[in-house]
Amino acid sequence: MNSISIPKHNWNAFLYEDKHAFVWQYGEDLLQWLNPKPGELILDLGCGTGQLTAKIAESGVEVMGIDSAATMIEKARQNYPHLRFEIADARNFQIDKLFDAVFSNATLHWIKEADAAIASIYQALKPGGRFVAEFGGKGNIQAIVQALYIAFEQIGLSNLQALNPWYFPSISEYTTLLEQQGFEVTHAILFARPTPLADGTAGIKNWIKMFGSDFLTQLSTQEQIQVIRIVEEYLKPTLYQDGNWMVDYRRIRIVAIKV
Numbered sequence: 001m002n003s004i005s006i007p008k009h010n011w012n013a014f015l016y017e018d019k020h021a022f023v024w025q026y027g028e029d030l031l032q033w034l035n036p037k038p039g040e041l042i043l044d045l046g047c048g049t050g051q052l053t054a055k056i057a058e059s060g061v062e063v064m065g066i067d068s069a070a071t072m073i074e075k076a077r078q079n080y081p082h083l084r085f086e087i088a089d090a091r092n093f094q095i096d097k098l099f100d101a102v103f104s105n106a107t108l109h110w111i112k113e114a115d116a117a118i119a120s121i122y123q124a125l126k127p128g129g130r131f132v133a134e135f136g137g138k139g140n141i142q143a144i145v146q147a148l149y150i151a152f153e154q155i156g157l158s159n160l161q162a163l164n165p166w167y168f169p170s171i172s173e174y175t176t177l178l179e180q181q182g183f184e185v186t187h188a189i190l191f192a193r194p195t196p197l198a199d200g201t202a203g204i205k206n207w208i209k210m211f212g213s214d215f216l217t218q219l220s221t222q223e224q225i226q227v228i229r230i231v232e233e234y235l236k237p238t239l240y241q242d243g244n245w246m247v248d249y250r251r252i253r254i255v256a257i258k259v
């Protein structure tokens with residue numbers, strides 16, 4: 001296997017497993033779309049700490065998990081030592097096997113170079129193989145992004161918007177990219193999935209620390225505290241209910257076949 005390790009995000013595997021288990025818990029529903037069959041060979045792209053990879057393995061398939069973050073792969077190997085996990089980048093991975101299916105949950109919104117990821121996925125599939133994915137779609141976490149931009153402006157940081165690491169395409173945008181590279185798209189939906197966070201009042205702070213590190217690492221400790229406080233105040237009237245934060249997730253789900 002040819003893998004290029006470019007861990008773009010300094011993922012904290014402990015914070016991920018401790019406070020953000022919803023990422024794979026919601027993803028379990030996507031397994032019904034994958035419908036793994038005994039004997040198949042399946043790739044879990046963006047496997048994180050391996051929970052869904054292990055679920056896929058329960059169906060009697062051979063499964064391999066890849067992720068660009070070394071911290072996540074290390075934890076996945078500890079969690080499931082009987083499964084194979086490798087560090088690899090979605091934009092340029094090459095594996096010396098052809099898969100019956102590539103599965104991906106909550107990863108592709110981190111890949112702005114969607115064309116490169118789609119090309120990697122295409123070459124990894126057998127003819128007739130399927131690509132089953134869910135990720136953030138158009139309008140995802142719009143309120144959070146807006147609150148972050150307002151916070152940056154309020155404390156005089158004008159150039160941080162360029163650091164936005166997220167890609168939330170519409171159905172038409174993503175399915176067009178898939179079709180251009182030879183996939184036939186059989187299912188595509190975009191839906192709102194309001195998502196409650198763990199940890200009461202600290203929920204949105206933990207979320208920003210976990211997923212907003214591209215922004216936060218550019219700030220001093222004092223600026224980080226200010227940004228989080230402004231975001232909390234801005235979002236409270238709309239996303240905070242009965243002691244819990246509810247994030248405005250919108251998901252895109254896709255099934256596409258390599259023809």
Ligand code: BEZ
Nearest residue numbers: 106109135136140166211
């Ligand atoms: C998502 O799952 O939609 C998501 C997670 C973290 C940051 C941005 C989006």
